[in-house]
């Protein structure tokens with residue numbers, strides 16, 4: 001079913017690697033809701049993933065861009081505006097990577113070169129993505145730019161490591177650039193703080209299954225899936241959310257406001273009393 005809430009809109013979607021990616025689901029739904037889109041990912045991800053299938057499905061083109069390169073990003077916006085025939089109405093930044101996490105380095109033992117690389121890819125690239133659009137004046141008035149975050153930016157989650165710091169910076173960039181872009185050009189910028197989701201990036205975090213289950217058990221509505229996230233993203237690209245900006249929006253089934261749930265209580269009671 002489609003409501004056509006993105007009819008006539010033009011968007012750029014970063015980060016669809018394979019059909020598990022959150023960006024993949026967003027691209028499919030955005031196109032269904034009437035948008036015309038351009039897909040992009042880092043050149044190496046284009047070789048490893050299956051983005052061309054998505055391009056075919058969504059009747060879109062793929063323009064490679066390493067989101068840490070201003071040159072690539074500038075080229076991406078220029079080519080996208082040319083292809084789509086005008087300014088861009090929405091952008092999804094769905095990018096994350098930590099070398100320390102990948103290589104199993106603990107937070108207290110991090111390799112700073114890897115930390116810097118992770119920050120550049122996961123957080124500074126959000127600033128660059130916005131800045132490249134700003135420099136070219138590529139966004140339409142009332143356009144919407146979204147990044148994806150996780151609650152470890154605000155609370156400690158064992159093994160989330162330096163990605164916690166990267167997400168804190170990502171959320172801060174949405175606020176700071178959101179102020180300037182809102183004031184001067186009426187463009188809104190937000191981050192969505194999403195539940196743990198089974199994707200390549202998600203399952204790279206050590207003990208991901210534990211994260212996933214605990215979060216599902218604690219959230220009254222259960223974890224939000226990638227499809228749920230796509231629906232939320234599309235609503236934030238639409239004209240129904242024009243005055244929402246500079247926010248970190250929790251999309252987590254209620255997790256962020258919970259302390260203890262019946263299900264988690266039962267699990268712990270069982271382990272405390274030794275009952276099966």
Ligand SMILES: NC(=O)c1ccc[n+]([C@@H]2O[C@H](COP(=O)([O-])OP(=O)(O)OC[C@H]3O[C@@H](n4cnc5c(N)ncnc54)[C@H](O)[C@@H]3O)[C@@H](O)[C@H]2O)c1
Pocket residue numbers: 014015016017018020021022023041042045065066067068093094095096097121148149150193194195196197198199200201202203
């Ligand atoms: N999966 C989860 O549990 C979860 C939860 C909350 C937030 N998020 C966030 O959602 C976003 C999308 O992740 P996902 O879970 O869909 O995983 P994913 O692995 O499918 O997507 C991550 C994407 O980042 C891209 N990328 C990496 N380096 C890049 C670069 N230099 N330039 C351009 N693209 C680059 C990858 O190619 C990949 O497509 C990330 O920001 C992630 O942190 C994920």
